Amino acid sequence: MTIEVVLLGTGNPLPDRDRAGAATLVRAGGLTLLVDAGRAVCMRLAAAGVLPFMLDAVLVTHLHSDHICDLNDVVTTHWVMNPTPKTLRVFGPPRTAEVMAGMRAMLQPDVEYRIAHHEDLTWEPSTEIVEVATGTILEENGVRVAVAGTDHRPAEPTIAFRIEHEGAAVVLAGDTVPCPGLDELCRDADIYVQTVLRDDLVNLVPMQRFRDTIDYHSTVVQAAQTAARGGVRTLVLTHQIPTPAAGSADEWIAIAREHFTGEIVFGEDLASISA
Ligand SMILES: [Zn+2]
Numbered sequence: 001m002t003i004e005v006v007l008l009g010t011g012n013p014l015p016d017r018d019r020a021g022a023a024t025l026v027r028a029g030g031l032t033l034l035v036d037a038g039r040a041v042c043m044r045l046a047a048a049g050v051l052p053f054m055l056d057a058v059l060v061t062h063l064h065s066d067h068i069c070d071l072n073d074v075v076t077t078h079w080v081m082n083p084t085p086k087t088l089r090v091f092g093p094p095r096t097a098e099v100m101a102g103m104r105a106m107l108q109p110d111v112e113y114r115i116a117h118h119e120d121l122t123w124e125p126s127t128e129i130v131e132v133a134t135g136t137i138l139e140e141n142g143v144r145v146a147v148a149g150t151d152h153r154p155a156e157p158t159i160a161f162r163i164e165h166e167g168a169a170v171v172l173a174g175d176t177v178p179c180p181g182l183d184e185l186c187r188d189a190d191i192y193v194q195t196v197l198r199d200d201l202v203n204l205v206p207m208q209r210f211r212d213t214i215d216y217h218s219t220v221v222q223a224a225q226t227a228a229r230g231g232v233r234t235l236v237l238t239h240q241i242p243t244p245a246a247g248s249a250d251e252w253i254a255i256a257r258e259h260f261t262g263e264i265v266f267g268e269d270l271a272s273i274s275a
């Protein structure tokens with residue numbers, strides 16, 4: 001095993017008792033990377049044996065709330081549990097710095113209370129924010145992280161990540177429809193994790209605001225087609241919209257199977273997939 005992927009949260013924006021918000025853990029070459037930080041991410045990290053201070057970097061696909069709403073918890077816990085000052089690196093699309101500044105302002109009272117209370121805590125949370133668009137963004141410990149733009153308009157820009165280590169490659173796509181940037185990242189990847197939507201089910205819901213979500217997410221069919229075009233080995237369906245009915249995993253997999261012959265994983269929280 002050269003890269004391990006753990007689905008921390010497979011939920012969509014609607015709160016659910018069994019599915020945390022969008023977040024995925026990637027471990028490779030001794031690096032521990034968090035991709036997105038949705039609802040309850042710190043609980044799921046703990047379940048995967050990781051505390052936020054152990055993270056080497058956070059990678060953000062886009063700035064929709066369901067992908068970042070618990071990033072403040074990651075920042076606070078990373079800071080307060082570190083015995084010595086340590087900077088948390090955050091890679092994200094343009095405007096990530098703006099969002100992080102707002103989040104940091106929100107945390108100011110808490111930061112003041114804790115520094116006043118703990119004699120040995122004399123520093124504030126430290127983050128290094130790197131806004132990225134395309135190309136290689138990180139090379140460390142034999143791990144390479146590359147980025148390409150995706151299409152989730154009007155949320156823009158949005159990005160997906162390809163993480164490589166010792167010949168293995170994993171692609172973490174956030175919310176996006178099929179697009180050239182995604183195709184480029186997926187080429188010959190071992191694992192492709194895609195947030196997906198069933199348009200056949202969403203179209204049945206008599207609520208326009210919900211049906212609006214169809215036009216900027218990959219359907220299960222589109223995700224399978226992207227996987228097939230790229231010659232991907234394993235397709236992972238996550239962030240399923242609508243929330244899947246109990247026992248319906250085989251139905252979702254069967255829809256993808258019509259367009260993709262490789263392995264298909266129906267994502268559940270804390271599932272682990274290795275390349
Ligand atoms: Zn989302």
Ligand SMILES: [Zn+2]
Pocket residue numbers: 062064152155175
């Ligand atoms: Zn989104």
